[in-house]
Amino acid sequence: METLSERLAAVRERISCALRKAGRAEDSARLVAVSKTFPAEAVASAREAGQFLFGENRVQELATKVPVLPQDIEWHLIGHLQANKVRAAVNLATWIHSVDTADLLRRIVRIAEEENRTPRLLLEVNVSGEASKFGMRADEVEATVSACPTPLLCGLMTVAPAEATVAELHQVFASLRKLRDSVAAATGHPLPELSMGMSGDFEIALAEGATIVRIGSAIFGHRDYPAGAPG
Numbered sequence: 131m132e133t134l135s136e137r138l139a140a141v142r143e144r145i146s147c148a149l150r151k152a153g154r155a156e157d158s159a160r161l162v163a164v165s166k167t168f169p170a171e172a173v174a175s176a177r178e179a180g181q182f183l184f185g186e187n188r189v190q191e192l193a194t195k196v197p198v199l200p201q202d203i204e205w206h207l208i209g210h211l212q213a214n215k216v217r218a219a220v221n222l223a224t225w226i227h228s229v230d231t232a233d234l235l236r237r238i239v240r241i242a243e244e245e246n247r248t249p250r251l252l253l254e255v256n257v258s259g260e261a262s263k264f265g266m267r268a269d270e271v272e273a274t275v276s277a278c279p280t281p282l283l284c285g286l287m288t289v290a291p292a293e294a295t296v297a298e299l300h301q302v303f304a305s306l307r308k309l310r311d312s313v314a315a316a317t318g319h320p321l322p323e324l325s326m327g328m329s330g331d332f333e334i335a336l337a338e339g340a341t342i343v344r345i346g347s348a349i350f351g352h353r354d355y356p357a358g359a360p361g
């Protein structure tokens with residue numbers, strides 16, 4: 131049985147390898163270690179192994195971990211955010227990947243200003259159009275950026291369908307990249323970040339231009355409840 135630090139090193143090596151294969155610079159993608167459902171001790175071990183970026187999908191779980199872990203950790207909220215938890219989220223997270231409506235974007239921007247915080251924000255896009263998924267439609271992204279061109283907004287995020295083939299995964303990730311290119315061109319708003327790729331598909335996402343991969347089970351091990359559980 132590998133240790134957490136061995137699994138983390140193996141994931142880092144696979145990321146480097148995928149970037150090299152794609153002709154990309156070694157430092158052109160960030161690894162967010164997704165620690166949802168795992169105890170603070172597991173985060174502390176990964177932090178000791180040199181991992182500083184962690185992702186959680188529920189504000190409540192984030193709120194229990196942040197105060198008991200080192201201050202130098204950068205927290206990423208990656209799960210659906212309810213309107214009544216925005217204030218807590220902007221005070222706990224440095225990044226919010228799951229901005230899935232124009233209303234939520236405006237609300238986060240207003241509350242971040244009140245709280246004197248500058249979270250980096252990504253619009254979550256439901257590229258494949260699955261009914262069960264959070265995220266705005268691809269055709270809503272340009273209007274959302276135009277209506278609220280905040281400097282906090284720095285890119286797009288997607289979750290690929292769990293059952294997709296390799297060819298379909300390439301297509302989903304390439305679609306997010308092309309959507310980013312076209313929205314950035316149309317609005318003049320730079321959107322350099324593409325948050326895409328999880329344990330099962332991150333190498334494909336890196337080949338298609340991911341700048342942030344969100345990896346949980348390949349680092350922390352198997353989880354007993356579903357990846358997309360809202361919170």
Ligand SMILES: *Cc1c(COP(=O)(O)O)cnc(C)c1O
Pocket residue numbers: 164166187208209289327328329330344345346347348357358359
């Ligand atoms: C849980 C989760 C991940 C990580 O999933 P793994 O398959 O464990 O790597 C990534 N992104 C989101 C939005 C998640 O909810």
